[in-house]
Amino acid sequence: MAVALLTGARNLMAEENQEAMRSAGLAHLLAISGLHIGLVATSVMLVIRSLLSLAPAIALRYPIKKIAAVVGLMAALLYLAVSGATIPTQRAFAMTAIVLIAIIIDRLATTLRLVAVAVGLLLVSPDILLNVSFQMSFGAVIALGAFYEKMRGTRWLTGRRQSWLRSAAVYGAGVAMTSIIAGLATGLIAAFHFNRYATWGLAANLVAVPIMALWIMPAAILTFVLLPFGLESFGLTLMQAGIELVLMTAH
Numbered sequence: 001m002a003v004a005l006l007t008g009a010r011n012l013m014a015e016e017n018q019e020a021m022r023s024a025g026l027a028h029l030l031a032i033s034g035l036h037i038g039l040v041a042t043s044v045m046l047v048i049r050s051l052l053s054l055a056p057a058i059a060l061r062y063p064i065k066k067i068a069a070v071v072g073l074m075a076a077l078l079y080l081a082v083s084g085a086t087i088p089t090q091r092a093f094a095m096t097a098i099v100l101i102a103i104i105i106d107r108l109a110t111t112l113r114l115v116a117v118a119v120g121l122l123l124v125s126p127d128i129l130l131n132v133s134f135q136m137s138f139g140a141v142i143a144l145g146a147f148y149e150k151m152r153g154t155r156w157l158t159g160r161r162q163s164w165l166r167s168a169a170v171y172g173a174g175v176a177m178t179s180i181i182a183g184l185a186t187g188l189i190a191a192f193h194f195n196r197y198a199t200w201g202l203a204a205n206l207v208a209v210p211i212m213a214l215w216i217m218p219a220a221i222l223t224f225v226l227l228p229f230g231l232e233s234f235g236l237t238l239m240q241a242g243i244e245l246v247l248m249t250a251h
Helices: 002-007 015-023 034-053 064-082 087-104 117-124 126-130 132-151 164-194 201-229 232-250
Strands: none
Touching (some): 002 201, 015 232, 034 064, 034 087, 034 201, 064 087, 087 117, 087 132, 117 126, 126 132, 132 164
16 A cells, blocks of 8 residues: 555555455545645645744745745655656646645635646546546545635634644544545446445545545655665655554455
8 A cells, every 4th residue: 555655556455455445435545646646745845844944044035935835846746757647646736736836926726727627638638538537536626626615714714823622623524524525526426437335435534534644645755755765664664554544444
């Protein structure tokens, strides 16, 4: 599973683990797409911006947010190249790149306008319209984009600094709503193509998605950073612990 998340190659995963992930509604965690590209870009951006902010001479003179966005964009591009650049990964990178470029040029990238990326992909390869990966990927993106566009500016997503407990509650509610909306948007497509519907998908995602976002993917980034120095085993060990929890949840 670590190889699948790092390179996009899922052929090394045991079939029973893949089947468990599919049945639990967690197969989207194996396909490198918006979740993974977004986590890589934002994690790298957060680290770079935090490090630059420690030096007042840099933070007060240079636009460290834009610098961090450039580095995050480069990290996302590298991840795209390493992972095989499948259709969902191309879509995820294109949308992530638009958001990061918007930060660099002081513009706001609205979610639904990013769906126009689909038009570009169809112009290049019209046949992907019939591809289940394309249908599920953009089905989820359109549904989630429409929902969070409506939620933008509400007290749940903006406002004063919140307590740790409230922030955790809002994060949990966000994961739940995202799972419900994406499940409704892609459920019929999955039922049509695979003759199955993950009835425990919401519960499984409430456990697995935070582990993926806060544990496994940061460890994956650390693995990439340590790889040139031959120290990748440390990052892989951290990934292993999180992956075992996700597989346990799936089973």
